[in-house]
Amino acid sequence: MRDVAVIGVGMTKWGELWEKSLRTIFVETALLALDDAGVDRIDSMYVGSMSSGLFVGQEHIASLLADYLGQAPVPSARVETACASGGLALRLGFMEVASGMSDVVLVSGIEKMTDVSGYEATYALGTAADQEYEGYHGITFPGLYALIARAHMEKYGTTREQLALVAVKNHLNGSKNPLAQYPFKITVDSVLNSVLVADPLRLLDCSPITDGAAAVILCPIEMARKMNKPVVKITGSGHATDSIALSSRKDITWLEATYQAGKRAYAMANKKPKDIDILEVHDCFTIAEICVIEALGIVEKGKGGKAAEDEITYLEGKIPVNTSGGLKAKGHPVGATGVAQVIEIVKQLQGEAGKRQVKNPRIGMAQNMGGSGGSTVVHIFERE
Amino acid sequence: MTTPSRYWREIPQRYRLEANKCKKCGFVFFPPRLICSQCQNRKFEETKLAEKGKVLTFTIIRVPPQQFVDQAPYAVGIVELDDGVKLTGQIVDCDFEDLKIGKRVKIEFRKIFAEGEAGILCYGYKFVPE
Numbered sequence: 001m002r003d004v005a006v007i008g009v010g011m012t013k014w015g016e017l018w019e020k021s022l023r024t025i026f027v028e029t030a031l032l033a034l035d036d037a038g039v040d041r042i043d044s045m046y047v048g049s050m051s052s053g054l055f056v057g058q059e060h061i062a063s064l065l066a067d068y069l070g071q072a073p074v075p076s077a078r079v080e081t082a083c084a085s086g087g088l089a090l091r092l093g094f095m096e097v098a099s100g101m102s103d104v105v106l107v108s109g110i111e112k113m114t115d116v117s118g119y120e121a122t123y124a125l126g127t128a129a130d131q132e133y134e135g136y137h138g139i140t141f142p143g144l145y146a147l148i149a150r151a152h153m154e155k156y157g158t159t160r161e162q163l164a165l166v167a168v169k170n171h172l173n174g175s176k177n178p179l180a181q182y183p184f185k186i187t188v189d190s191v192l193n194s195v196l197v198a199d200p201l202r203l204l205d206c207s208p209i210t211d212g213a214a215a216v217i218l219c220p221i222e223m224a225r226k227m228n229k230p231v232v233k234i235t236g237s238g239h240a241t242d243s244i245a246l247s248s249r250k251d252i253t254w255l256e257a258t259y260q261a262g263k264r265a266y267a268m269a270n271k272k273p274k275d276i277d278i279l280e281v282h283d284c285f286t287i288a289e290i291c292v293i294e295a296l297g298i299v300e301k302g303k304g305g306k307a308a309e310d311e312i313t314y315l316e317g318k319i320p321v322n323t324s325g326g327l328k329a330k331g332h333p334v335g336a337t338g339v340a341q342v343i344e345i346v347k348q349l350q351g352e353a354g355k356r357q358v359k360n361p362r363i364g365m366a367q368n369m370g371g372s373g374g375s376t377v378v379h380i381f382e383r384e
Numbered sequence: 385m386t387t388p389s390r391y392w393r394e395i396p397q398r399y400r401l402e403a404n405k406c407k408k409c410g411f412v413f414f415p416p417r418l419i420c421s422q423c424q425n426r427k428f429e430e431t432k433l434a435e436k437g438k439v440l441t442f443t444i445i446r447v448p449p450q451q452f453v454d455q456a457p458y459a460v461g462i463v464e465l466d467d468g469v470k471l472t473g474q475i476v477d478c479d480f481e482d483l484k485i486g487k488r489v490k491i492e493f494r495k496i497f498a499e500g501e502a503g504i505l506c507y508g509y510k511f512v513p514e
Contacts, residue, residue, distance in 0.1 A: 119449070119450040122447075122449055122450075123449060123450070126449060132394055132415075133415070133471075133472060134472050135449070136398075136496060136506070136508065137460060137472055137473045137474055137496065137508070137510075138445060138448060138449060138451075138452040138455065138458060138460060138474060138496070138497070139443075139445065139460045139472060140445060140447065140448065140449060142447065143443050143445050143460055146443035147441045147442070147443050147460075147461070147462055148441075150441045150442060150443060150485070151440065151441040151485075154441070154485050195446075196444075196446050197446055197447050198443045198444065198445050198446060198447070199443055199444040199446070200443075201443075243421075245472070246462065246472070247462045247470040247471055247472045248470065252440065252441055252462065
């Protein structure tokens with residue numbers, strides 16, 4: 001296998017982009033990545049999208065987007081693992097370059113979520129759960145994570161305030177990210193006084209509905225070394241599955257797919273949790289960040305709630321988590337999220353993260369999760 | 385929208401709680417499966433779910449999907465039945481204040497939702513206090 005580097009990244013401002021279509025958002029973003037990499041042709045591309053069919057009524061977007069990016073007839077594939085689609089796109093692009101089948105591959109993710117009503121968006125997102133045995137009974141995505149949160153609070157004594165602190169921290173980071181959908185600070189009080197969505201989770205525990213895309217360009221490491229910027233290579237990649245029905249899991253508070261994907265990525269990169277300098281995780285709900293850092297071995301099982309409270313996951317902490325603002329503040333266009341996480345890690349490792357720059361990080365990790373944890377993709381990145 | 389065939393196919397599970405049990409390791413699957421996720425054995429015997437159990441976790445849905453708008457707020461939980469099977473469903477006939485982890489419940493046959501005025505009336509299991 002060849003070593004693979006990320007040589008270009010592209011992301012535009014996320015939010016409710018009513019004036020822009022799916023294809024426009026994609027092309028604007030992908031062009032930024034091409035420019036950043038200094039290339040105008042690619043060998044192949046991947047697009048992570050959870051549900052362009054339900055959100056904009058358009059399938060077959062892999063070819064549509066390759067055409068609008070001026071790259072047809074290059075091979076282009078759309079990949080889907082619910083909210084982990086972007087992470088999976090990266091893994092497939094990585095494998096393609098590592099294998100030697102292609103040299104320059106564009107990896108992107110996109111979701112255009114505001115062309116439908118709130119009910120339709122809730123339905124589309126709900127299809128990431130077991131439709132016949134979860135959705136049928138009226139559970140929603142906030143509801144599934146609320147089930148995890150209540151069980152975690154009961155089992156480990158995690159508090160309502162600790163959940164709120166995850167959102168407060170991520171908004172603090174997001175306030176320093178000009179591309180974030182909600183670049184402002186919030187307080188514990190504002191979280192605790194926001195409207196209940198699914199007890200114990202409130203509105204400010206939840207990531208928002210977002211339009212947005214993200215794109216990166218991958219190439220063999222020799223090519224990256226010829227460029228005039230720090231080389232960031234992908235050294236670990238792990239992907240794992242679990243039952244998509246939460247009730248089928250042995251332990252409702254434990255994200256086995258995240259544990260398994262993390263284990264594989266750590267083994268491939270020959271790294272341990274303590275080696276990781278910065279981490280982007282899938283905080284679709286506050287409880288998710290808590291469970292993810294436990295499953296990745298960053299903190300002990302059951303101690304995830306204390307991490308934000310003790311400020312170890314803050315920008316200046318021992319292991320900064322979600323320096324980008326996370327899904328909570330940056331926004332969560334589901335298919336794009338996994339690729340945007342990579343962009344944050346690359347920018348941090350290159351020292352280009354602006355006001356939210358962590359001091360000289362060398363190794364970063366991104367964890368992207370689908371549904372209530374039924375699939376997870378984890379990658380490790382290192383600056384040469 | 386549920387088509388009649390999609391609804392009809394699930395009736396053995398939703399109305400009669402039909403499950404299957406791995407003949408090798410004894411793991412019970414609901415809905416029934418063709419290969420055991422625990423030991424990859426493919427021989428099963430038919431069984432029926434235990435109708436009583438305890439609440440493992442629960443939430444109160446305040447922002448519901450469209451078909452459940454007239455029911456909100458309502459409680460949904462994961463219940464561990466006495467045969468070890470875990471099941472997601474609504475917990476009804478119980479004040480929210482009385483809901484707690486560990487509470488004993490039993491399964492009852494109820495209407496789950498209606499698909500509009502001309503659509504299918506969808507039935508299935510819900511949990512009520514034992």
